Amino acid sequence: MRTLMASFAGLIFGMGLILSGMTDPSKVIGFLDLAGRWDPSLAFVLGGAVLVGVFAFRIAAARPKAILGSPIHLPTVRRIDRRLILGGLTFGIGWGLAGYCPGPALTSLVTGGIKPLIFTVAMLAGMGIFEFRDRMAQYSKTKAA
DSSP states (O other), rough: HHHHHHHHHHHHHHHHHHHHHOHHHHHHHHHOTSSSOOOOOHHHHHHHHHHHHHHHHHHHOOOOOOTTSHHHHHHHHOOHHHHHHHHHHHHHHHHHHHHHOHHHHHHHHHGTTTHHHHHHHHHHHHHHHHHHHHHHHHHHHHHHH
16 A cells, blocks of 8 residues: 555656756756756645645644555654755755755656656766765764764
């Protein structure tokens, strides 16, 4: 049942990305081009996502378990550190250069274009490099202690 619900949620999310234009890199880059020909239409998508998220997180925080019975794990860290800032900058630069972020890139793989495939491979490589470096740093800390 969980797999079915996750698949349904993913399908709805993907359809929303396609309908909103988030899978079109030129539309995304137009939204990010504040000094040029700015396309404000994705601001409504962003606003709608934030609005839904606010209510969803409030409801989730008040519940001990999800609807299907699994525990709810909400973020507990609230500090802004160097790692968060560098991650956000890296994400933003990649989004601005490619016109894709992870969800729309994966959704765009369905269309079969080479650009979302290249982006997805690069994204997975970056995630792997991060994971490797993070584990090496943790290993170094435990070995030094």
